[in-house]
Amino acid sequence: MLFLVRMDVYVPHDLPAEQANEIKAREKAYSQDLQRDGRWPHLWRVVGEYANYSIFDVASNDELHQLLQGLPLFPFMKISVTPLAKHPSAI
Structure with missing residues (x-):
């Protein structure tokens, strides 16, 4: 099953930088593992925002x-x- 997912991130301003950086490092490793195994085949950044659009399979x-x-x-x-469902006009 395919899904389009938009993620908007709102890290609290009072979260210590060291803690925020550690969470972001874990996030990167987790997301890259899912990309490698094919369940997260597409990941795009939204320009000018702390957000992304992703396709999950x-x-x-x-x-x-x-x-x-x-x-x-x-x-x-x-x-x-x-x-998401396949469009009948898709080739």
Whole structure:
């Protein structure tokens, strides 16, 4: 199942820089593992924002929820999910 996911990140301004950097490092490692195993095949930054659009290719809604909830930055995110279906005009 394919999903388009927008993630907007809102790291609290009072979070110590060292802690924020550690969370971001874990986030990068986690996301790259999912990219390597094919469940996160596309990741694009939104220009001028601390946000991204991503495509996830997972077996179920529950699997997607589990992966998103596992993101180290999850507590600081607003996430919107759009399920995708093949367009009949796509080649």
